[in-house]
Amino acid sequence: TGRLAAPRPGYAPAAWAERCLPGSSAGARRAALRLRGRTYPAPPAVAPRSLLVAADLRGAHRACLSRGGEQRAGFAAGDSWICKSVLSEGHQRTVRKVAWSPCGNYLASASFDATTCIWKKNQDDFECVTTLEGHENEVKSVAWAPSGNLLATCSRDKSVWVWEVDEEDEYECVSVLNSHTQDVKHVVWHPNQELLASASYDDTVKLYREEEDDWVCCATLEGHESTVWSLAFDPSGQRLASCSDDRTVRIWRQYPPGNEQGVACSGSDPSWKCICTLSGFHSRTIYDVAWCQLTGALATACGDDAIRVFEEDPSSDPQQPTFSLTAHLPQAHSQDVNCVAWNPKERGLLASCSDDGEVAFWKYQRPEGL
Amino acid sequence: DEEFVGSRHIETRGHTKQRKLQQKCGDLIRTIRDPEKPNTLEELEVVTESCVEVQEINEDDYLVIIRFTPTVPHCSLATLIGLCLRVKLQRCLPFKHKLEIYISEGTHSTEEDINKQINDKERVAAAMENPNLREIVEQCVLEPD
Numbered sequence: 365t366g367r368l369a370a371p372r373p374g375y376a377p378a379a380w381a382e383r384c385l386p387g388s389s390a391g392a393r394r395a396a397l398r399l400r401g402r403t404y405p406a407p408p409a410v411a412p413r414s415l416l417v418a419a420d421l422r423g424a425h426r427a428c429l430s431r432g433g434e435q436r437a438g439f440a441a442g443d444s445w446i447c448k449s450v451l452s453e454g455h456q457r458t459v460r461k462v463a464w465s466p467c468g469n470y471l472a473s474a475s476f477d478a479t480t481c482i483w484k485k486n487q488d489d490f491e492c493v494t495t496l497e498g499h500e501n502e503v504k505s506v507a508w509a510p511s512g513n514l515l516a517t518c519s520r521d522k523s524v525w526v527w528e529v530d531e532e533d534e535y536e537c538v539s540v541l542n543s544h545t546q547d548v549k550h551v552v553w554h555p556n557q558e559l560l561a562s563a564s565y566d567d568t569v570k571l572y573r574e575e576e577d578d579w580v581c582c583a584t585l586e587g588h589e590s591t592v593w594s595l596a597f598d599p600s601g602q603r604l605a606s607c608s609d610d611r612t613v614r615i616w617r618q619y620p621p622g623n624e625q626g627v628a629c630s631g632s633d634p635s636w637k638c639i640c641t642l643s644g645f646h647s648r649t650i651y652d653v654a655w656c657q658l659t660g661a662l663a664t665a666c667g668d669d670a671i672r673v674f675e676e677d678p679s680s681d682p683q684q685p686t687f688s689l690t691a692h693l694p695q696a697h698s699q700d701v702n703c704v705a706w707n708p709k710e711r712g713l714l715a716s717c718s719d720d721g722e723v724a725f726w727k728y729q730r731p732e733g734l
Numbered sequence: 735d736e737e738f739v740g741s742r743h744i745e746t747r748g749h750t751k752q753r754k755l756q757q758k759c760g761d762l763i764r765t766i767r768d769p770e771k772p773n774t775l776e777e778l779e780v781v782t783e784s785c786v787e788v789q790e791i792n793e794d795d796y797l798v799i800i801r802f803t804p805t806v807p808h809c810s811l812a813t814l815i816g817l818c819l820r821v822k823l824q825r826c827l828p829f830k831h832k833l834e835i836y837i838s839e840g841t842h843s844t845e846e847d848i849n850k851q852i853n854d855k856e857r858v859a860a861a862m863e864n865p866n867l868r869e870i871v872e873q874c875v876l877e878p879d
Contacts, residue, residue, distance in 0.1 A: 457863050460856075476860055502860050520860070547857070565854070591854065609854075647791075648832065667832070668791075698830070700855075 445725070448488050454481040454495075461505045466512045474503040480517050482535070493533055498525060498540075509553040509560075516560050518548035524562045524572065526579050539579035543570050550594045555601045555657070563592035569606050569616070571636065582633040585616055587641075596655040596662075604636070605662060607650035613664060613674075615640040615685065625683060640685050645672060645692075648700075654714075656706040661728065662687065663714055665701035670694045671716055673728055690731050697722060752788050752796075755829065759786045759798055762826050767874045768805070769814045778805050780815060785838070795830045798823065801838040809844055812837060814870065816852035817861060822875040 457476035464471055471483040471490060480496040480503055500521035507516050515527040515535070526539040547565035554561070560572040560579070569585040569592055590609035597604050604616045619627035620634040629635045648667035655662050662674040673691035680686040697718035707713035714726040760783045764776035775781045780802050787799040800819055804812040816835050823833055835852045837845040851857050862868050 458859065476863055504856075520857075549856075565850075591850070 445723075449490060451483065451490050451492075454483070454492050455479065457502075460503065463506050463508055465508045466510055470508075472506045472508065472515060474506040474517060476502040478503060478519070480506050480515075482533075484533075494535055496525075496527060496535055496537075498537060499523070504548060505550045507551045507553050507560075509558065510555060511558070514553070514558070516551040516553065516562075518551045518562055520547040522546060522548060522564075524548055524551060524560070524570075526560065526572075538577075541572055541579055541581060543572075543581040543584070544568070547591075549591065552595045552597065555597050555599065557601060559601075561595050561597070561604060563595045563606060565591045567592060567608075567610075569595060569604070573633075583636050585614075585636050585638070587614055587638050588612070591649075593650065594652045596653045598655050599657045599660060603639075605653045605655055607653040607664060609649045611643065611646045611648065611650060613642040613646075613650060613653055613662070614638050615642075615687070617683070639683060640687060642674060642687055645674075645689055646670075651700065652703045654704045654706050656711075657708060658706070658711050659730070661690070661706070661730070663704045663706065663728075665704040665716060667700040668694075669697050669699060669701060669718075671696040671701055671704060671714070671726065673714075675730065691728055693726070696724065696726075752790065755788045755796060755798075756786050757783075759788065759800070759823065759827065762822055763800065763819055765878050766815075766818050766822055767876075769811060769818070769870055769874055771805075775802070775815070779803065780805060781819075791832065795832075797832050797834065798827070800833075800835045802835070803838045803841050809848065812848050813851055814867075816848065817858060817867075818871050818874045820852060820858055821862065821871055825875075 451473075454473060455475040455477050459473050459475050461474040462471055463474075469485050470493075471485065473481045473483065475481070478497070478499045478501055480499075481492050482494045482496070483490040484493045496515075496517065499517065499519040502520045503517050504520065505518050509515070513529055515529060516524060517527070518524045522542060522544050524541040524544070525537055526541070527535050528538045529535050541562075544562065544564040545566045548562050549565060550563040552561050553559070558574055562570050562572070564570070567586070567588045567590055569588075570581050571583040571585070572579050573582050574580075585604075585606070588606065588608040588610050592606050592608045595604060595606050602618055604618075605613055606616065607613045615638070616636045617639045618634045618636055619625060619629065621629040621632055623629075623634075627635050627637060646664065646666045646668065650664050650666050652665035653662060654664075660676060664672045664674070666672065671691075671693045672689055674687040675690045677686045677688055696716060697720045699719035701716050701718050704714060704716045707715070712728040712730075714728055715723060716726065717723045760781075763781050763786070764774060766775045766781075767773070768775060768778055768780065771778065781800070785801045785803075787801075789797040789799070791797050800823070802815060802819060804815060816837070819835050820833060823831075836849050839845070862871065
């Protein structure tokens with residue numbers, strides 16, 4: 365179906381392609397840009413693998429990290445992606461997750477070395493301003509609350525930690541939550557409430573809120589039959605998507621006390637119900653799910669090397685929504701896709717990374733007629 | 735009937751290829767040493783030729799399933815053997831594959847727990863970053879001279 369315009373001089377991506385999605389009426393067109401980072405000498409027998417992509421609020425930056433313990437920050441310049449900096453001093457072991465602060469000036473990195481580093485961005489340079497310690501073993505995820513004052517981390521030590529940061533960049537642990545019975549894989553904050561969610565190897569999702577001066581677990585979502593790898597709130601925060609080793613995505617909805625639908629609540633805490641399960645679409649573990657804050661599209665990263673996008677059917681009942689698979693990109697990568705992230709400013713721009721060491725950028729277009 | 739014969743021929747070739755891949759997997763895991771005893775996994779009957787299953791996912795992409803029988807019910811040893819199997823195959827299999835490793839059914843009290851750990855690639859990666867554990871695995875998977 366043709367090729368995109370030649371890449372700008374000075375940067376040569378490995379491949380440009382424009383593909384049509386077979387079977388859909390208009391054809392969802394996607395452009396894939398393969399970004400091959402420079403390879404750095406890796407410690408023996410550990411090949412760099414891209415584990416995470418994070419886009420900041422302004423859409424301009426990307427932080428990529430690799431298993432060797434290095435981090436690379438890539439900046440977009442028009443349609444090209446250039447690796448601008450490599451942060452190799454912060455961690456002794458794999459960097460598992462990176463997260464941009466809401467203001468875009470800080471980067472948090474969670475590592476298997478049991479620490480979380482906070483980096484301050486100074487134009488193209490990053491300076492490690494503090495290292496958060498306390499977890500007993502590998503930190504798996506870190507997330508900033510939308511307010512920018514709170515940070516959450518989680519670990520194989522089964523705990524979730526909540527940290528408060530003040531104007532002087534001082535961090536203090538305000539709560540250690542031991543609700544999960546196994547390794548905690550992911551934490552995410554609600555988009556507009558002070559509500560935290562965590563996903564675990566114990567097959568559950570847990571929610572936490574502040575109560576007096578401490579944080580408490582206010583809900584446990586059961587239903588997945590294996591490890592829950594990742595979570596994403598929808599733009600309104602009314603729904604939460606979870607993805608699992610059980611090869612399903614589940615959509616949960618919040619029902620506050622006194623809700624119209626008559627869903628029972630205990631005390632003043634809302635109840636959460638599973639209102640939709642996407643099963644039969646993924647043939648292996650689903651490692652990540654991302655909910656686009658601009659369009660409501662849901663993207664998944666799967667161990668079958670594919671990326672999929674789902675959209676809610678506009679006419680479906682909000683209490684029992686149906687989602688359709690609107691894009692399926694098999695062989696998006698040549699190995700497991702570990703992470704997907706929607707650009708917060710540019711509609712349809714999706715980034716993915718994989719065990720194959722590549723970070724890919726995709727342009728998703730909703731099929732006509734949806 | 736040319737058509738019939740033609741498709742039979744392809745089917746046979748598919749099976750032959752799968753059998754070859756199965757043998758390749760078997761060859762790689764047979765020589766893995768037990769972490770505790772001075773024997774190979776084959777000698778201890780932890781793995782046998784029939785413990786390898788190969789399924790075609792796509793052209794040139796296969797699902798490899800290994801079912802091994804640990805010699806003792808000791809949990810950490812079973813996990814360690816699982817780790818050795820995973821590392822050896824991941825490194826040495828010359829074809830594109832996905833790998834699943836399980837303790838053969840009914841041979842261990844905590845087999846679900848062990849299977850879950852062995853098949854969680856993040857747990858495997860973290861374990862291999864532990865220098866002591868890594869050294870043991872490296873010794874076990876070292877190709878015999």
